[in-house]
Amino acid sequence: MSRKPYLRPITSEWIFRHQRYLRYMVREFSCLFIGGWTLMMVWGLKQLAQGPEAWAAFLQFLATPASIVFHLLTLAFSIYHSVTWFNLTPKALPVQRGEEFVPDAVISGAHFALWGVISLAVLALAGAF
Amino acid sequence: MKTYQLDVLRYNPETDREPHFQRYSVPCREEWVVLDALNHVKESIDPTLSYRWSCHMAVCGSCGMMINGEPKLACKSFLREYEGVIRIEPLRHFPIERDLVTVIDDFVAKLARVKPYLIPKEATSPEAGEFRQTPAQLKRYKQFTLCINCMLCYAACPEYGLIPQYLGPAAIALGHRWNEDSRDAGRAARQEELAAKEGAWECSFVGACSEVCPEHVDPAAAIQQVKIKSTVDWYAAHLMPWLNK
Numbered sequence: 001m002s003r004k005p006y007l008r009p010i011t012s013e014w015i016f017r018h019q020r021y022l023r024y025m026v027r028e029f030s031c032l033f034i035g036g037w038t039l040m041m042v043w044g045l046k047q048l049a050q051g052p053e054a055w056a057a058f059l060q061f062l063a064t065p066a067s068i069v070f071h072l073l074t075l076a077f078s079i080y081h082s083v084t085w086f087n088l089t090p091k092a093l094p095v096q097r098g099e100e101f102v103p104d105a106v107i108s109g110a111h112f113a114l115w116g117v118i119s120l121a122v123l124a125l126a127g128a129f
Numbered sequence: 130m131k132t133y134q135l136d137v138l139r140y141n142p143e144t145d146r147e148p149h150f151q152r153y154s155v156p157c158r159e160e161w162v163v164l165d166a167l168n169h170v171k172e173s174i175d176p177t178l179s180y181r182w183s184c185h186m187a188v189c190g191s192c193g194m195m196i197n198g199e200p201k202l203a204c205k206s207f208l209r210e211y212e213g214v215i216r217i218e219p220l221r222h223f224p225i226e227r228d229l230v231t232v233i234d235d236f237v238a239k240l241a242r243v244k245p246y247l248i249p250k251e252a253t254s255p256e257a258g259e260f261r262q263t264p265a266q267l268k269r270y271k272q273f274t275l276c277i278n279c280m281l282c283y284a285a286c287p288e289y290g291l292i293p294q295y296l297g298p299a300a301i302a303l304g305h306r307w308n309e310d311s312r313d314a315g316r317a318a319r320q321e322e323l324a325a326k327e328g329a330w331e332c333s334f335v336g337a338c339s340e341v342c343p344e345h346v347d348p349a350a351a352i353q354q355v356k357i358k359s360t361v362d363w364y365a366a367h368l369m370p371w372l373n374k
Contacts, residue, residue: 005225005232007225020335088353091339091350
């Protein structure tokens with residue numbers, strides 16, 4: 001009897017096989033928006049360095065409907081990425097006190113709290129209050 | 130008794146060019162699991178059907194297969210939880226030897242590479258007494274000892290499917306299990322495999338391994354912990370070289 005193992009080919013169908021894979025791909029996909037937004041900020045800095053006219057043009061561009069839609073999408077994707085990521089922190093950073101592990105909610109909760117504090121500090125620095 | 134329709138992926142290496150589905154109508158009892166239905170097929174309908182099983186109680190890890198596209202233990206999957214035709218395939222990402230039997234050599238070799246056994250600080254003899262451990266020290270790694278090597282996590286992991294060189298969830302979790310053991314001193318010996326690019330760093334944290342584990346082990350957690358400890362190692366080696374003798 002001869003052996004002839006058959007390896008089934010992998011197709012991109014796996015992404016849609018279960019919700020978990022789709023959720024994962026959405027998390028990975030969020031980097032395109034966050035990366036794009038970051039590049040836009042670098043471009044904004046360059047415009048700022050070039051003088052008041054270039055800066056005004058940049059601000060005008062930010063106010064266009066396409067830019068606002070892009071910003072809303074980027075906000076949604078970055079919140080999705082941050083929330084799913086912080087929910088995973090108890091797996092990466094388990095803390096054992098005596099025999100018991102600190103509950104997951106405490107570890108992810110600490111991350112959410114720190115996120116909130118830093119966001120408020122950034123908003124305060126930007127003069128939002 | 131209720132009749133279930135099973136679509137089973139068949140592959141005979143001697144006659145088939147590629148696998149194909151075969152439909153079986155199986156009269157089943159209410160309390161049967163998928164493995165019972167397969168056993169009924171083998172005993173009463175088609176003795177040529179091949180599949181692995183042994184304990185029928187989710188301990189041996191032999192009967193892993195794809196049931197309606199999900200990696201499951203056939204002995205732990207009750208028929209009453211399924212509706213319509215039940216699709217049964219061999220575990221994904223592994224070559225098919227015959228029918229539902231896969232070639233598992235790759236996993237077995239990877240498991241050996243992570244040295245999943247106690248490597249004590251220095252050789253001792255049984256007369257020197259046992260290795261002692263507190264309940265807290267045991268709890269630190271205990272969940273990872275529950276792995277039954279069923280390979281469902283490999284079938285769930287898209288990284289393993291796309292990059293077969295990836296060490297994979299169970300092997301990394303079992304290496305980590307010994308690293309976390311207070312009696313063990315073999316971490317440095319395991320790092321070459323665990324901290325390699327094709328070790329923990331190939332993982333992009335899909336998390337599917339932990340979701341499908343029938344023993345509720347959390348391999349995704351083990352892999353992230355290996356990444357963090359390896360990162361600390363790197364910084365210690367490059368920024369604080371005086372710490373290394």
